[in-house]
Amino acid sequence: MNNFPLFFIHIPKTAGSSFRVAAEQYFGSDATYFDYGQGSKETHPDILKYEYELKDRYLAAKCIKNNAKFLSGHVIYPKYAPFFQPKSVVTFVREPAQQIRSHFEHFSRLHGYKGSFKDFIKENRFANMQSKALNGVWNDAIGFIGITERYSESITLFNQYYSTDIKVLDINKNTAKPSGAYMFSEDEISLIRKMNPQDFALYDYALKRFDLHKDLLSKGLPLVRFGEMNLALKDKGKQLNMWGCCYEQEEALEADILLDDEVVDELKLSDYRAQGAERNIHRSGFVGKVYKYPATFEKGQVVKVREKQTQLIMFKDVVS
Structure with a gap:
Protein backbone atom coordinates (compact mmCIF):
# COMPACT_ATOMS: atom_id res chain seq x y z
CA MET A 1 0.00 0.00 0.00
CA LYS A 219 9.27 -7.15 17.99
CA GLY A 220 8.53 -7.30 14.29
CA LEU A 221 4.86 -7.97 14.98
CA PRO A 222 1.94 -6.64 12.92
CA LEU A 223 0.74 -3.22 13.94
CA VAL A 224 -2.89 -4.07 14.65
CA ARG A 225 -5.48 -1.32 15.05
CA PHE A 226 -8.77 -1.75 16.85
CA GLY A 227 -11.54 -0.12 18.82
CA GLU A 228 -14.99 -0.58 20.29
CA MET A 229 -18.02 0.69 18.42
CA ASN A 230 -21.32 2.01 19.73
CA LEU A 231 -23.44 -0.41 21.73
CA ALA A 232 -26.96 0.10 23.04
CA LEU A 233 -27.15 0.35 26.83
CA LYS A 234 -29.32 -2.80 26.99
CA ASP A 235 -26.59 -4.76 25.17
CA LYS A 236 -23.67 -3.76 27.40
CA GLY A 237 -22.27 -6.79 29.20
CA LYS A 238 -24.06 -9.06 26.73
CA GLN A 239 -22.07 -8.52 23.54
CA LEU A 240 -19.15 -6.66 21.97
CA ASN A 241 -19.28 -4.45 18.89
CA MET A 242 -15.76 -3.96 17.56
CA TRP A 243 -13.54 -3.18 14.61
CA GLY A 244 -9.95 -4.11 13.92
CA CYS A 245 -7.44 -4.50 11.10
CA CYS A 246 -3.79 -4.35 10.10
CA TYR A 247 -2.95 -2.00 7.23
CA GLU A 248 -0.05 -4.17 6.13
CA GLN A 249 -2.21 -7.21 5.34
CA GLU A 250 -5.34 -7.86 3.32
CA GLU A 251 -6.53 -10.70 5.55
CA ALA A 252 -9.05 -9.98 8.29
CA LEU A 253 -7.82 -10.08 11.87
CA GLU A 254 -8.60 -13.30 13.71
CA ALA A 255 -8.99 -13.55 17.46
CA ASP A 256 -9.63 -16.00 20.28
CA ILE A 257 -12.43 -15.49 22.77
CA LEU A 258 -11.31 -16.10 26.34
CA LEU A 259 -13.73 -16.67 29.21
CA ASP A 260 -11.97 -16.34 32.56
CA ASP A 261 -8.70 -16.78 30.61
CA GLU A 262 -9.77 -20.03 28.92
CA VAL A 263 -10.16 -20.12 25.12
CA VAL A 264 -13.80 -20.90 24.35
CA ASP A 265 -14.39 -19.50 20.85
CA GLU A 266 -12.82 -17.62 17.95
CA LEU A 267 -13.88 -14.94 15.51
CA LYS A 268 -12.84 -13.00 12.42
CA LEU A 269 -13.23 -9.22 12.14
CA SER A 270 -14.57 -9.27 8.61
CA ASP A 271 -18.06 -7.76 8.70
CA TYR A 272 -18.95 -4.55 6.91
CA ARG A 273 -18.89 -1.24 8.74
CA ALA A 274 -20.23 1.78 6.86
CA GLN A 275 -18.02 4.29 8.67
CA GLY A 276 -14.98 2.16 7.92
CA ALA A 277 -15.86 2.22 4.22
CA GLU A 278 -16.65 5.94 4.17
CA ARG A 279 -13.33 6.81 5.80
CA ASN A 280 -11.30 4.37 3.66
CA ILE A 281 -10.15 2.63 6.84
CA HIS A 282 -9.16 -0.70 5.23
CA ARG A 283 -10.64 -3.68 3.36
CA SER A 284 -13.46 -1.47 1.99
CA GLY A 285 -14.91 -1.31 5.49
CA PHE A 286 -15.01 -5.07 6.12
CA VAL A 287 -13.28 -4.76 9.49
CA GLY A 288 -16.03 -5.29 12.08
CA LYS A 289 -17.67 -7.91 14.24
CA VAL A 290 -20.48 -8.17 16.77
CA TYR A 291 -19.90 -10.99 19.23
CA LYS A 292 -22.97 -11.95 21.25
CA TYR A 293 -22.23 -13.85 24.42
CA PRO A 294 -23.55 -17.40 24.42
CA ALA A 295 -26.15 -18.37 27.04
CA THR A 296 -23.47 -20.44 28.76
CA PHE A 297 -21.59 -17.27 29.75
CA GLU A 298 -22.46 -16.41 33.35
CA LYS A 299 -22.80 -13.05 35.06
CA GLY A 300 -19.49 -11.78 36.42
CA GLN A 301 -17.29 -13.84 34.11
CA VAL A 302 -14.55 -11.95 32.26
CA VAL A 303 -14.57 -11.97 28.45
CA LYS A 304 -11.40 -11.11 26.52
CA VAL A 305 -10.69 -10.88 22.81
CA ARG A 306 -7.08 -11.86 22.00
CA GLU A 307 -5.67 -11.19 18.53
CA LYS A 308 -4.02 -14.35 17.23
CA GLN A 309 -0.83 -12.99 15.60
CA THR A 310 0.28 -10.65 18.39
CA GLN A 311 -1.50 -12.31 21.35
CA LEU A 312 -2.67 -8.79 22.20
CA ILE A 313 -5.78 -8.42 24.35
CA MET A 314 -7.84 -6.02 22.23
CA PHE A 315 -11.06 -6.01 24.26
CA LYS A 316 -12.12 -6.90 27.78
CA ASP A 317 -15.63 -7.03 29.27
CA VAL A 318 -17.58 -8.47 32.18
CA VAL A 319 -20.74 -10.48 31.54
CA SER A 320 -23.83 -8.90 33.09
Missing part, protein backbone atom coordinates in the same frame (compact mmCIF):
# COMPACT_ATOMS: atom_id res chain seq x y z
CA ASN A 2 1.42 3.40 -1.01
CA ASN A 3 1.73 5.65 2.05
CA PHE A 4 2.27 8.89 0.15
CA PRO A 5 1.29 11.64 0.11
CA LEU A 6 1.07 11.94 3.86
CA PHE A 7 -1.58 14.21 5.37
CA PHE A 8 -0.16 15.96 8.44
CA ILE A 9 -2.79 17.49 10.69
CA HIS A 10 -0.80 20.30 12.28
CA ILE A 11 -2.42 20.97 15.64
CA PRO A 12 -1.14 24.33 16.96
CA LYS A 13 1.66 24.26 19.53
CA THR A 14 2.44 20.55 19.38
CA ALA A 15 5.90 20.74 17.73
CA GLY A 16 4.21 20.64 14.35
CA SER A 17 6.35 23.39 12.86
CA SER A 18 9.51 21.44 13.60
CA PHE A 19 8.00 18.35 12.00
CA ARG A 20 6.66 20.03 8.87
CA VAL A 21 9.92 21.86 8.18
CA ALA A 22 11.88 18.64 8.64
CA ALA A 23 9.43 16.87 6.35
CA GLU A 24 9.82 19.58 3.70
CA GLN A 25 13.59 19.19 3.88
CA TYR A 26 13.22 15.44 3.44
CA PHE A 27 10.57 15.34 0.70
CA GLY A 28 11.64 18.55 -1.06
CA SER A 29 9.75 21.81 -1.55
CA ASP A 30 8.22 20.73 -4.86
CA ALA A 31 6.64 17.68 -3.22
CA THR A 32 5.39 19.54 -0.14
CA TYR A 33 2.02 21.28 -0.07
CA PHE A 34 0.77 23.55 2.71
CA ASP A 35 -2.76 24.64 3.54
CA TYR A 36 -2.64 27.31 6.25
CA GLY A 37 -5.62 29.26 4.96
CA GLN A 38 -6.35 31.74 2.21
CA GLY A 39 -4.44 34.55 3.91
CA SER A 40 -1.23 32.59 4.46
CA LYS A 41 1.74 33.05 2.17
CA GLU A 42 2.68 29.44 2.92
CA THR A 43 -0.48 28.00 1.35
CA HIS A 44 0.36 26.30 -1.94
CA PRO A 45 -0.78 28.09 -5.14
CA ASP A 46 -2.76 25.03 -6.27
CA ILE A 47 -4.70 25.03 -3.01
CA LEU A 48 -5.24 28.79 -3.18
CA LYS A 49 -6.59 28.40 -6.71
CA TYR A 50 -8.82 25.36 -6.38
CA GLU A 51 -9.80 25.32 -2.70
CA TYR A 52 -10.12 29.02 -1.93
CA GLU A 53 -10.78 30.75 -5.27
CA LEU A 54 -12.71 28.16 -7.28
CA LYS A 55 -13.97 26.38 -4.15
CA ASP A 56 -13.43 22.96 -5.69
CA ARG A 57 -11.73 20.83 -3.07
CA TYR A 58 -11.78 17.78 -5.32
CA LEU A 59 -9.47 19.49 -7.81
CA ALA A 60 -7.26 20.78 -4.99
CA ALA A 61 -6.93 17.25 -3.65
CA LYS A 62 -6.25 15.90 -7.14
CA CYS A 63 -3.26 18.25 -7.43
CA ILE A 64 -2.04 17.15 -4.01
CA LYS A 65 -2.37 13.47 -4.85
CA ASN A 66 -0.65 13.89 -8.22
CA ASN A 67 2.22 16.12 -7.14
CA ALA A 68 2.85 15.97 -3.40
CA LYS A 69 4.34 13.55 -0.94
CA PHE A 70 3.42 15.64 2.10
CA LEU A 71 0.46 17.90 2.91
CA SER A 72 0.46 19.99 6.08
CA GLY A 73 -1.93 22.53 7.53
CA HIS A 74 -3.91 23.83 10.49
CA VAL A 75 -6.88 21.88 9.19
CA ILE A 76 -9.14 19.25 10.73
CA TYR A 77 -9.22 15.64 9.61
CA PRO A 78 -12.56 15.80 7.70
CA LYS A 79 -11.31 18.49 5.30
CA TYR A 80 -9.19 16.08 3.27
CA ALA A 81 -10.39 12.75 4.69
CA PRO A 82 -12.04 11.47 1.48
CA PHE A 83 -8.72 11.67 -0.35
CA PHE A 84 -6.40 9.85 2.07
CA GLN A 85 -6.09 6.37 3.49
CA PRO A 86 -6.00 6.72 7.30
CA LYS A 87 -2.56 5.08 7.33
CA SER A 88 -1.31 8.21 5.56
CA VAL A 89 -2.76 10.57 8.20
CA VAL A 90 -0.26 11.74 10.83
CA THR A 91 -0.33 14.17 13.74
CA PHE A 92 1.26 15.10 17.07
CA VAL A 93 -0.54 15.60 20.39
CA ARG A 94 0.69 17.37 23.51
CA GLU A 95 -0.20 17.33 27.20
CA PRO A 96 -3.33 19.53 27.12
CA ALA A 97 -2.41 22.07 29.80
CA GLN A 98 0.97 22.66 28.14
CA GLN A 99 -0.62 22.97 24.69
CA ILE A 100 -3.19 25.48 25.94
CA ARG A 101 -0.66 27.66 27.74
CA SER A 102 1.67 27.62 24.76
CA HIS A 103 -1.22 28.50 22.45
CA PHE A 104 -2.20 31.36 24.76
CA GLU A 105 1.35 32.76 24.72
CA HIS A 106 1.48 32.44 20.94
CA PHE A 107 -1.91 34.09 20.45
CA SER A 108 -1.04 36.93 22.79
CA ARG A 109 2.37 37.48 21.22
CA LEU A 110 1.49 37.24 17.55
CA HIS A 111 -2.27 37.73 17.23
CA GLY A 112 -2.90 40.51 19.72
CA TYR A 113 -5.01 38.52 22.17
CA LYS A 114 -5.75 40.86 25.11
CA GLY A 115 -7.58 38.58 27.53
CA SER A 116 -6.12 36.82 30.56
CA PHE A 117 -5.01 33.21 30.56
CA LYS A 118 -8.24 32.22 32.34
CA ASP A 119 -10.24 34.11 29.73
CA PHE A 120 -8.42 32.13 27.07
CA ILE A 121 -9.15 28.81 28.78
CA LYS A 122 -12.87 29.61 28.96
CA GLU A 123 -13.23 30.32 25.24
CA ASN A 124 -14.79 27.35 23.46
CA ARG A 125 -12.81 28.02 20.29
CA PHE A 126 -9.61 27.13 22.17
CA ALA A 127 -11.07 24.16 24.07
CA ASN A 128 -10.45 20.54 23.03
CA MET A 129 -8.51 21.73 19.99
CA GLN A 130 -6.59 18.51 19.64
CA SER A 131 -9.57 16.17 19.68
CA LYS A 132 -11.56 18.53 17.44
CA ALA A 133 -8.82 18.29 14.82
CA LEU A 134 -9.17 14.50 14.71
CA ASN A 135 -12.94 14.33 14.87
CA GLY A 136 -14.55 12.01 12.33
CA VAL A 137 -12.17 9.07 12.40
CA TRP A 138 -11.60 6.23 14.84
CA ASN A 139 -8.52 7.30 16.77
CA ASP A 140 -6.71 4.00 16.34
CA ALA A 141 -7.19 4.20 12.57
CA ILE A 142 -4.91 7.26 12.32
CA GLY A 143 -1.63 6.21 10.79
CA PHE A 144 0.68 7.88 13.29
CA ILE A 145 0.17 9.92 16.46
CA GLY A 146 3.39 11.37 17.81
CA ILE A 147 3.86 12.74 21.32
CA THR A 148 5.29 16.26 21.66
CA GLU A 149 6.96 15.47 25.00
CA ARG A 150 8.65 12.48 23.33
CA TYR A 151 9.51 14.23 20.09
CA SER A 152 12.82 12.57 19.20
CA GLU A 153 11.41 9.18 20.06
CA SER A 154 8.36 9.97 17.93
CA ILE A 155 10.48 10.83 14.90
CA THR A 156 12.37 7.56 15.29
CA LEU A 157 9.11 5.61 15.41
CA PHE A 158 7.69 7.56 12.47
CA ASN A 159 10.75 6.82 10.34
CA GLN A 160 10.61 3.17 11.28
CA TYR A 161 6.98 2.83 10.31
CA TYR A 162 7.03 4.85 7.07
CA SER A 163 10.59 3.95 6.00
CA THR A 164 11.65 7.61 5.91
CA ASP A 165 14.63 9.52 7.29
CA ILE A 166 13.14 12.75 8.63
CA LYS A 167 15.53 14.63 10.92
CA VAL A 168 14.85 15.96 14.42
CA LEU A 169 14.50 19.75 14.32
CA ASP A 170 13.59 22.12 17.13
CA ILE A 171 12.09 25.37 15.85
CA ASN A 172 9.33 27.92 16.51
CA LYS A 173 9.79 27.90 20.27
CA ASN A 174 8.88 30.82 22.51
CA THR A 175 12.37 32.14 23.18
CA ALA A 176 11.06 34.35 26.01
CA LYS A 177 9.89 31.28 27.92
CA PRO A 178 12.23 29.78 30.51
CA SER A 179 13.26 26.21 29.83
CA GLY A 180 11.08 23.43 31.14
CA ALA A 181 7.33 22.96 31.36
CA TYR A 182 4.77 25.62 32.17
CA MET A 183 3.58 25.66 35.77
CA PHE A 184 -0.07 26.13 36.79
CA SER A 185 -2.12 26.99 39.85
CA GLU A 186 -4.66 24.48 41.11
CA ASP A 187 -7.46 26.74 39.87
CA GLU A 188 -5.95 26.90 36.40
CA ILE A 189 -5.51 23.13 36.18
CA SER A 190 -9.06 22.59 37.42
CA LEU A 191 -10.44 24.98 34.82
CA ILE A 192 -8.33 23.47 32.02
CA ARG A 193 -9.56 19.98 32.90
CA LYS A 194 -13.16 21.16 33.04
CA MET A 195 -12.95 22.77 29.59
CA ASN A 196 -10.87 20.08 27.86
CA PRO A 197 -12.02 16.59 28.91
CA GLN A 198 -11.79 15.19 25.37
CA ASP A 199 -8.20 16.40 24.96
CA PHE A 200 -7.12 14.80 28.22
CA ALA A 201 -8.78 11.53 27.18
CA LEU A 202 -7.08 11.71 23.77
CA TYR A 203 -3.66 12.39 25.28
CA ASP A 204 -3.93 9.50 27.75
CA TYR A 205 -5.00 7.22 24.93
CA ALA A 206 -2.21 8.44 22.63
CA LEU A 207 0.45 7.69 25.26
CA LYS A 208 -0.75 4.10 25.63
CA ARG A 209 -1.03 3.64 21.89
CA PHE A 210 2.45 5.07 21.30
CA ASP A 211 4.01 2.54 23.67
CA LEU A 212 1.98 -0.30 22.16
CA HIS A 213 2.96 0.56 18.59
CA LYS A 214 6.59 0.97 19.59
CA ASP A 215 6.56 -2.43 21.28
CA LEU A 216 4.90 -4.21 18.35
CA LEU A 217 7.27 -2.71 15.78
CA SER A 218 10.33 -3.50 17.91
